[in-house]
Amino acid sequence: MKPPEINNAWKGAAACRSCGIRHLVLFADLREEDFDQFHSPIEEIHFDAGGQLYGLDDPADAVYTIRQGLVKLVQYQPDGAQRIVRLVRLGGVAGLEALLRPTYEHMAIALQPVEVCRIPVSEVRRLQATNPRVHYKLMEKWHEALTTADGFLTGLSTGSARQRLARLLLLLSEEKPEEPIRLFTREDLGSMLAVTLETASRTISDFKRLGALHETSPNRMICDRDKLSAIATAA
Amino acid sequence: MKPPEINNAWKGAAACRSCGIRHLVLFADLREEDFDQFHSPIEEIHFDAGGQLYGLDDPADAVYTIRQGLVKLVQYQPDGAQRIVRLVRLGGVAGLEALLRPTYEHMAIALQPVEVCRIPVSEVRRLQATNPRVHYKLMEKWHEALTTADGFLTGLSTGSARQRLARLLLLLSEEKPEEPIRLFTREDLGSMLAVTLETASRTISDFKRLGALHETSPNRMICDRDKLSAIATAA
């Protein structure tokens, strides 16, 4: 167990006013004077793949909006194994429980190089109290998280391992179907689909043989979404 | 397919002021004058087991707080099979998406005789805008739903069928460990644990033989929580 590298970097105060994805996140519709009211700094932070945004039971004093990359939310099963309960992508928010609880209820880890905005809870609380739109956006984010969780339950936790993996790949490739997707470790794949890493590996290999996946460079895959759809819904 | 019986009954306008579980639900901390502001009636409704609170894609114009009984939230899997994604119990809320979406995203069915309060969306919206405590309670309910979903993912969708069933039984018996719990159909059990109804049945029988379950009357079981815990965490 070597100590983790310095895998996050503070990139300076965020420029919320000119944020390119503001419409996706909490501060859509803020007015100029709202920005002037910020008391605590909103930071833009980079994490390398594997970097930890926050840990289980860490003091929860900020929520994180994802500007780029992919973050996994992990819980521990009764037997101590890990289970990935959600993925958070561009525009998504991690750590919403910080608004209600003193500590985080998951571990949040970057699956790819990630850019996030770290927003202190105090700011979110103040803004949602005064600004109904922030309040509405916040509820949308809760709903988003819940919808994702439901999707994991119906899509990624039922059916054969082949079907589950195919559905996950469809999910990962839906934004940019033409571009290759970065796949993560087989262990992560397994703990997302509730199968072993060996099964994940075998199934990936199988998909490559079938032509449903095409590996352009190590762990970068182009998805044949038609073939994957056929597998995902197969009897 | 016979048409469903008349299995719900309007029980009159709810007496929110004197509600025994008000501290659990959305209207904790309302003042007297808030109640006077109600425009649409809040109804108290009874459903028999099997009764449907709302269906998938129904127009969503109310949220439901559960006063008694157990409600399942059901989604359909890609192959058309049903999947129970959440259970809602005393104090829980079903249909929160009504605040954000025009239609419901699940089917909500009573697993037992159920008492609910049906609260029109318009009332919730108005109250949360003016009353920060309602707004806070609402967020708590979102969080509650998400926590339940996470529990389903980590506890009820991983491990062997034996472990999953044991965990579910622990969940169902945690409120009143001494009292027998009503078990639902093996099909529902299966679609909650992502196993077949036969496996659910076999495992129940097995638990009875082991003494982990004791059947007092048909489908009423007393749980030996120690034995179930041992099974739930077994290697």
Place this chain on the structure above:
DNA sequence: CGACCCCTTGAGGGCCTTCAATCCATGTGG
């Protein structure tokens, strides 16, 4: 009493897990 629904139990087979060995890329130290 028979129809119906749900539960139970059996037998066979397939999928996935488990244990294990090998391969490959990377990085470290000699």
Place this chain on the structure above:
DNA sequence: CCACATGGATTGAAGGCCCTCAAGGGGTCG
């Protein structure tokens, strides 16, 4: 520059758990 250690990926073999198909049991209701 190469040997070696390391961590992840791949593949094999054996076995067990769960699914599938099927038959029979028990309760309820017309």
